[in-house]
Amino acid sequence: MYNYRAGTVWDSGRAGRIQGDDRLAIRVGTPQEFGGPAGVWSPEQLLVAAVDSCLMSTFLFFAERSGIKVHSYGSTTAGRMDKTPEGLRFTAMDVNIAVVVDENTDVDKARRLQSKLEKYCPVSTSLRCPVILYLKVAVREDHKDG
């Protein structure tokens, strides 16, 4: 069993701060379209960020276990929230992942990590909505030895 904690303190208006042990606090507020301030993270966006970054963490774990040499990793997640009969809910998340691996790496093996991500990312599998992954793996093209 693993435990994760975070706390929120309201400042004013529709904004506050999230604190977690010895981490840097994060300013947070209701999304602008619901009356919150500009330029701060919203809870909805943090949910999307949790999914996006957990997939990175999961990818790095399996890549290491599979001997895949990652050169770079970047991803973007778009989460969709809809009005449903039960209220606002996230109904889908689309994740685009772009990975570059080193030349001496089995690219197909890296691509096959997609199914591991789909099964074992603990944040995205904890959501009710489908999380659809698009994983692109490329091989590093520039040679260190010129």
Place this chain on the structure above:
Amino acid sequence: MYNYRAGTVWDSGRAGRIQGDDRLAIRVGTPQEFGGPAGVWSPEQLLVAAVDSCLMSTFLFFAERSGIKVHSYGSTTAGRMDKTPEGLRFTAMDVNIAVVVDENTDVDKARRLQSKLEKYCPVSTSLRCPVILYLKVAVREDHKDG
């Protein structure tokens, strides 16, 4: 329909940065117990933070609609992740909310917002696991007019 986006870029080891439009980037990493760095937010903790802060945002929304004058709001969420037959999953979240309302506010009305939070917080209702709320409402005791 509402869309929320976030992106992650890997830096090194088990750590990277989360970016979201014009927000401050957040350093993120695998939890320490899984080989990540100390002192940065983990995706798991960000999920908990998203739940915790979304409940604040939802509370403030309904409080305003109900004419409840909030003096202070603080909350803490503990998320529990377990090994399940399908892999690691969040299995429960417990949220403790402490609200202080102004003297001229209907305390019972404030307490009844709990059912609104349970139904309408878009982040916590998007999770598979139960999110259990403990809402304490107190009345502000110090008088401005001394």
